[in-house]
Amino acid sequence: METKDITGKKVHHGHNVKRLRQSRGIKQQAIAHELELSQQVISKYEQMEELDEEILQKFAKALDISVDVIKMLEEDPVAVYIENNTFESVNDNAKINVASDDSSTNTFNELDKVIELYERLLKTEQERNTALEDRLSKLEEKLNGKK
Structure with a gap:
């Protein structure tokens, strides 16, 4: 099979x-x-x-x-x-x-639920990326300040 x-x-x-x-x-x-x-x-x-x-x-x-x-x-x-x-x-x-x-x-409309869940997933990923970018910029500032 x-x-x-x-x-x-x-x-x-x-x-x-x-x-x-x-x-x-x-x-x-x-x-x-x-x-x-x-x-x-x-x-x-x-x-x-x-x-x-x-x-x-x-x-x-x-x-x-x-x-x-x-x-x-x-x-x-x-x-x-x-x-x-x-x-x-x-x-x-x-x-x-x-x-x-x-x-x-x-x-309920299944497509609307899928879109809603996808948007929530996308928002979570965007928040993670923003947090990582903030941490990276702070790290770069520390490294540049030591030079």
Whole structure:
């Protein structure tokens, strides 16, 4: 089973299952119950780069999506960074819906959230750069003062 596409972007089935599950606000325990597995087994599957076709089909059915979505969703380092810094802070009562074939409605605009998170990340990086520039200029002043 190939895990890279032509562009060289990496596809990680387990991470894709986790991302799709989290985006729907579904806990590992709920998927485990539906698939008649333990939560620990779900966690292990979500860490695996490649999942066999049977497992992919079970997850796709439980998440009400196509197997191809799990197989083709690419890992994006920025998305992984954003996910790792946002999903832990989502409270248990929050509902995050992803557009699907049914008529469910989004509770927020995903693109706006991505832009907001990107701007926060950019602002943090700019603040770090400013602080480093200040430290560098102070160091240069000290060095020039000693000459």
